[in-house]
Amino acid sequence: MISLSVLKWVPPFARGSVKEYRVRWALEEAGLPYAERVLTPADQDAADYRAVQPFGQVPVYEEDGFALFESGAIILHIAEKCEALMPRDAKGRARAVQWMLAAQTSVQPAVDAVTALDFFYGEEEWAKMRRPGAEEFLRRRLGQLAGWLKGREWLEDRFTVGDLMMVTVLRDLRHRDFVGEFPALAAYVKRAEARPAFQRALSDHLALYAEAEKAEAAA
């Protein structure tokens, strides 16, 4: 049986962005059932969790006593079990991994630089000065990616973990209109979001916060 550690509470802006939902999506595409292991903040800091995940992050994937962290590593491990996520030949696999890494290391940092200003540092003086440069760099990266996607349905000739990861990175911008400035990107994200596996994953992820949202709305 597979389990996935998830967080009982996150601030509203993070709902729909916590990295466990990427893994849920991969598990849904692969048709693999899993259980949630819901963590409180105290659980995250507990010695037994840190002994597995030294940075205290979610998700941790566990399967019959085998533990793994880092959403990208977990998704690749799942993809090894399932051709729907990654081709079986060495070149096809390498290209899927290439796009997964491009999402995480060439696009995510540009996204995070802007979202950090939006969600964490908006009121700080340095953040106001930093914003124009961060947004310019993000637009350049998005433009390069949109250029690649022009005339393509997916990053390669079929859906892979590369698309799964890239779309979750682009969705972190959903509170702003950057993606909408690039029609090829906007269509790509929409295409991925239409996948039933994506919809199930996001809905199960957001269900964690339904109770908190009700309480917040009543407050």
Place this chain on the structure above:
Amino acid sequence: MISLSVLKWVPPFARGSVKEYRVRWALEEAGLPYAERVLTPADQDAADYRAVQPFGQVPVYEEDGFALFESGAIILHIAEKCEALMPRDAKGRARAVQWMLAAQTSVQPAVDAVTALDFFYGEEEWAKMRRPGAEEFLRRRLGQLAGWLKGREWLEDRFTVGDLMMVTVLRDLRHRDFVGEFPALAAYVKRAEARPAFQRALSDHLALYAEAEKAEAAA
């Protein structure tokens, strides 16, 4: 035959940090010969290069007409050919990938936040205000990693691509003394740097800039 795109010129602070040297290191550990494809800035921007690498970065790996970018993806592709870089069993592979991703997505962003201030934005007013927070977060991450490494020679029970990637990330801090504040980390980096494959890779990487350094010294 394998080729690797590399840059003819980079600014002094980047010499020893350009991501192609990670791949050289993996190729040296695997005992695979390769040729350099030396790019000028114009080559990097040329349409034929962008058609392969939309972000214009190095390295691009090519082997008999098959092209691949993203240093992490290239290193994993090489590791598939070579047990010295990654165990053959599914769990051992997944744990090696986990640490490679931890290096690239949980440690590198904390490192880059500080090195960007040091090398690119040091004179800007916002950078001076940003520095204390960025350095505090970096020290927290390094402390968590040092805790994991205490009593361990490598991140798992043998050297893998996870260590290779983690050490190249930590070496990006070599202009400062952060790593030295954590004896377990400093010893770990030193242990990795003592590997003959690392030394050959770094020396071949730095040889690209020997001519520029001579010219700069004379100027």
